[in-house]
Amino acid sequence: MIRYIANRLLITIPVVLLVILITFTLGFYAPGDPIVLIYNENLTNMTPEDLVRLRQQYGLDRPYWVQYVDYMAKVLRGDLGTSIATKQPVLDMIRVGLPITLQLGLAAGLLLIVVGIPMGVLAALRHNTWMDYSIVSSALFLRTIPIFVLAPMMMIAFVLQLGILDVPLGWQGLFDQRVILPIVLLAAGPLADVVRQTRVAVLEVLSQDYISTARAKGLTTHAIVIRHVMRNALIPIVTSLGLIVNALLHGSVFLDRVFSLPGFGSIVINSIQLLDFPVILGATIFSALLVIAANIIVDLIYPFIDPRVKLD
Amino acid sequence: MTTAEAAIGQPIRVRSLWRDALRRLVRNRLSVIGLTITLLFVFLAVFGPVLAPYPYQQQDLRRTSELPTGDHWLGTDDLGRDFLSRVMWGARTAIIVATFVTSIAVTLGILLGGFAAYLGGFADWIVGRLVDVAQSVPTIMLAILVDTAVKKPVANSFEAAYQLTGFEFFKGSILLDYLITLAAIAAVSWPAYARLIRGQILSLRVQGYVEAARATGVPGGRILLRHIVPNALGPIIVAATFGFSTAMILEASLSYLGIGIQPPAASWGAMINDNLHQWRNRPYLVAVPAVVLGIATLAINFLGDGLNDALNPRARSATRN
Numbered sequence: 221m222i223r224y225i226a227n228r229l230l231i232t233i234p235v236v237l238l239v240i241l242i243t244f245t246l247g248f249y250a251p252g253d254p255i256v257l258i259y260n261e262n263l264t265n266m267t268p269e270d271l272v273r274l275r276q277q278y279g280l281d282r283p284y285w286v287q288y289v290d291y292m293a294k295v296l297r298g299d300l301g302t303s304i305a306t307k308q309p310v311l312d313m314i315r316v317g318l319p320i321t322l323q324l325g326l327a328a329g330l331l332l333i334v335v336g337i338p339m340g341v342l343a344a345l346r347h348n349t350w351m352d353y354s355i356v357s358s359a360l361f362l363r364t365i366p367i368f369v370l371a372p373m374m375m376i377a378f379v380l381q382l383g384i385l386d387v388p389l390g391w392q393g394l395f396d397q398r399v400i401l402p403i404v405l406l407a408a409g410p411l412a413d414v415v416r417q418t419r420v421a422v423l424e425v426l427s428q429d430y431i432s433t434a435r436a437k438g439l440t441t442h443a444i445v446i447r448h449v450m451r452n453a454l455i456p457i458v459t460s461l462g463l464i465v466n467a468l469l470h471g472s473v474f475l476d477r478v479f480s481l482p483g484f485g486s487i488v489i490n491s492i493q494l495l496d497f498p499v500i501l502g503a504t505i506f507s508a509l510l511v512i513a514a515n516i517i518v519d520l521i522y523p524f525i526d527p528r529v530k531l532d
Numbered sequence: 533m534t535t536a537e538a539a540i541g542q543p544i545r546v547r548s549l550w551r552d553a554l555r556r557l558v559r560n561r562l563s564v565i566g567l568t569i570t571l572l573f574v575f576l577a578v579f580g581p582v583l584a585p586y587p588y589q590q591q592d593l594r595r596t597s598e599l600p601t602g603d604h605w606l607g608t609d610d611l612g613r614d615f616l617s618r619v620m621w622g623a624r625t626a627i628i629v630a631t632f633v634t635s636i637a638v639t640l641g642i643l644l645g646g647f648a649a650y651l652g653g654f655a656d657w658i659v660g661r662l663v664d665v666a667q668s669v670p671t672i673m674l675a676i677l678v679d680t681a682v683k684k685p686v687a688n689s690f691e692a693a694y695q696l697t698g699f700e701f702f703k704g705s706i707l708l709d710y711l712i713t714l715a716a717i718a719a720v721s722w723p724a725y726a727r728l729i730r731g732q733i734l735s736l737r738v739q740g741y742v743e744a745a746r747a748t749g750v751p752g753g754r755i756l757l758r759h760i761v762p763n764a765l766g767p768i769i770v771a772a773t774f775g776f777s778t779a780m781i782l783e784a785s786l787s788y789l790g791i792g793i794q795p796p797a798a799s800w801g802a803m804i805n806d807n808l809h810q811w812r813n814r815p816y817l818v819a820v821p822a823v824v825l826g827i828a829t830l831a832i833n834f835l836g837d838g839l840n841d842a843l844n845p846r847a848r849s850a851t852r853n
Contacts, residue, residue, distance in 0.1 A: 235664045242665060243677060250681035364833050366781045368788050368804060369822040378813045469670045474788070474789050476810065487690060492789055508669040515668075 234508055237292070239508045247501045248284060254304075300502030310502030313487050320391055322482035324399060325468035328406035330498055332460050336411050337453050340418025341445065348375040349425060356419070359412040368474040371405055374480070379438045383525055390478045402479055405473045410463040425452050454525045465514035471508045473477050533695055541849055546775055549762070556842035565692035569831035577627035581811020586614035588621035589796040599814070606820060609807065623796035626780045626828065629793070631712060633779040635717040636651025638772050648726065649733035666723035675782055679716035679791045686712055706797045713792045717782045721775060728771050732764040739763075773836035775830045784825055799824045 259271045275281050282290075294301070300310040336359075341356040362370070369435060378385045378401065385397060392398055426469065434444050469484065476485030484503070489498035557563055576583070598608045605614040648659035666674065687708060694702035701707070736742060737760070745755050759775045784801030786792030793799035795806070800821040807817035 233660055235668055238661050238665050239669060246677055246681035249685055250683075360833075361778075361830070364777075364830055365826045366829065368785065368801070369826045372804060372808065372811055372818045373822055376813060376819060379817055380812065466670055470672050471670055473676075474785070477805075478791075488673070488676065489789065492680060494790060495680060497680070500677055500680060504669060504673045507673050508665075511670065512668050532745065 222354065224523070225520060228288055228516055232516065236509070236512065238453065238503060240352055241288065241291050243501050243504050244288050247497050248287070256274060271299075279372065295505060296468070300503060300506060301498035303491070303496055303499045305496045305499075306488070312500050313499065313508075314484065314506055316501065317319060317484045317487045320481060321472045321485065324406060324472070324475075324481075326403055326462055329460065329464045330470065331403060331407040332414055332464060333520055335407070336414030336460065337418050337456060339411075340415040340456065341422050341449065341453065341503045343415065344419045344422035345441070345445070347426075348349040353418075355415060356412075359415045360478060362408040363410075367405055367409060367456050367471050368478065370408060371401070371475060371478040374401055380381055391481050391483075398479070402475050402481065403424055405475060406464075406468060407468045408469065414456050414460045417459055421452045421455055422449050425449050455522075458521050458525060462518040466511050469510065553766075553842040557838050560838045560841060562616075562834045566831045566834025566836075566838060569827065573623050573647075573828050573831070574627055576623040577623075580620040580624050584614075584617035584620045586617040588618050588798045589613065589769060596599065597814070600816075606816065609817065615817065615820070618798045618803065619800070622800040622824070623828075625793055625797065625799045626783060626825070627744070629717070629783040630776045630779040632714050633717045633721060634772050634776045634782075637721035637779075638725050638768065638773065640718070640722035641729050643721065644719070644731065644767075645726035645729030649730045649737075656730075659730070663723040663727045666720060671720050671782070672785055674688060674720045675716045675786060676789065678719045679712055679786055681716055683712050683784060683791075686715075701811065705794075709793050709797060713786055716786065717779050720815060721779060721783070724775070725768070725771060729764065732767060733760060736760045738761050752777065770836060770840045770843060772830055773832060773839055777787065777832035777836070780825075781829055 232386075233467070253421050259266055259274075272281075280287075298311060300314075302309050303313060306313065316485060337420050343352045346352050355378070385400065425501050431444060431448060434448060439447075472483050472485035474485065475481060477489050484507075487499060488503050491503065557567075578712040583587075585605075591613055592608065593611070595608055596610055600607045606619065609615055609618070644659050644662075648656040650800075682764060690702045690708055693699070739759075742755060742759050745759060750758075784804075786798065786799035787794070787799035788805045790802075790805065791801060795802060804818055807814070807821075809819045
């Protein structure tokens with residue numbers, strides 16, 4: 221077990237280092253030099269000599285590799301740089317925005333499980349009927365349409381046409397009707413994967429001999445589903461945990477703009493508009509680390525819920 | 533079947549792999565619909581500028597923010613530009629970007645995936661890790677990063693090229709937007725193709741018919757062209773079709789976020805973003821580009837599903853169980 225965990229972590233290290241290397245390289249050649257930006261803002265009371273001196277002071281004149289090692293050491297110590305626009309450490313900005321995104325993500329994950337798994341089970345039980353086809357195709361439909369297309373369309377449909385919801389802009393905590401649309405939209409993307417995985421898992425179980433035995437004993441379909449089938453639905457639940465993290469980060473970049481949410485995505489959007497490179501770099505590395513961590517957790521849980529997954 | 537026909541003296545109808553695939557594709561109703569709509573968008577992309585009632589960037593400042601009328605079927609936007617014309621030009625942007633991105637990414641994927649599979653060792657390791665990185669960083673974040681990072685250097689080199697040569701070609705900011713968007717999307721798209729192609733080559737190389745060819749002394753290049761490429765082509769075509777719609781969505785995503793294709797050039801993503809503040813008063817300004825983009829992506833995915841069933845009939849029976 222310990223060897224499995226160690227191996228899993230070991231293959232992650234080069235990926236993490238490469239993520240940092242690629243982001244750093246892009247930032248190095250991008251117009252991200254904060255001193256030059258400050259210099260351009262204060263042309264009247266700064267001389268070119270000041271510029272050279274300041275760049276020396278902050279170590280920006282050193283060779284590429286020296287700066288890379290320096291940057292990597294900082295990232296590993298949890299220092300993702302400082303925003304040019306707000307003068308705040310990037311990690312502090314993420315610390316404010318991320319909880320909002322994570323709350324929405326948690327709710328979306330719950331919705332995903334509550335809606336996706338029964339849909340998958342139902343599709344499998346009604347295999348190759350209109351019910352199966354319509355469940356699978358509507359989930360695929362939701363995944364194909366980009367989130368920034370679905371979001372305004374749902375806003376127009378539910379607020380303008382049907383008048384069910386109020387204008388859903390801003391953030392007032394998780395227990396407010398404003399969060400309904402963002403949560404539904406965040407769950408819409410990964411829904412297709414959860415439905416498909418549940419469906420395949422249940423179909424596989426239904427073809428097993430012990431299900432025939434259970435039927436022959438006279439157990440009702442209801443009892444079979446509860447006792448034998450649902451246990452196998454644990455696997456899609458864990459997989460959906462990994463999927464929701466990626467979908468959450470992706471979705472939040474778009475939803476925060478549509479619904480004026482002050483989450484992780486809003487940090488990204490603002491930094492793009494201001495070309496605030498330390499923030500773009502920091503947010504990219506942070507999101508990658510979050511996805512990598514989620515994948516490791518999922519891989520570590522698999523062997524516990526599915527004995528068929530080998531540990532080494 | 534064919535031997536029976538031959539026996540009674542009828543000519544043998546040669547049915548190639550590709551003709552079989554085409555028959556399977558045409559038999560699937562959804563994929564025919566997808567193909568038709570996709571071709572319609574390609575047609576719009578090619579002839580849209582001729583069909584569009586107004587030039588996409590022509591402003592009429594006396595007639596801004598008009599509701600749909602006989603002159604302007606979908607009304608005008610904030611700057612008095614004909615909205616229908618801009619939606620039609622948007623098709624050109626979407627199709628051009630997706631076409632170039634898919635060609636570049638597939639070429640890169642074949643080259644790097646091929647190197648990884650044939651060279652093995654360190655080349656394989658480094659391509660594998662790059663694929664891991666692309667799967668770890670959320671695609672949109674990586675695309676944003678590449679887009680914003682290459683913008684200034686590319687703009688500077690274009691400016692330098694203009695100073696040096698004086699060609700008007702290097703002056704257009706629209707061309708620059710296209711190039712930067714292409715680079716950003718291609719950079720995040722190729723790893724998926726590289727992984728697919730590497731896997732295809734590795735699994736096909738150990739097939740019985742390849743070993744048989746090698747045993748009978750067929751040279752390596754000929755094995756590659758006659759056996760490996762035709763068999764790997766099906767999955768690559770399917771992946772490229774889905775990749776085409778992904779590239780289209782990524783272009784719209786970047787443009788929606790204010791990078792990518794920027795005004796005055798027309799992009800559906802940018803149109804959704806630009807008109808978002810008007811969603812209450814004039815919802816169709818948001819809805820039309822959104823619905824058009826949605827239809828385009830759905831159509832291409834239908835086509836991809838159909839191609840998958842047609843080109844990989846065995847994979848189909850495995851997934852549909």
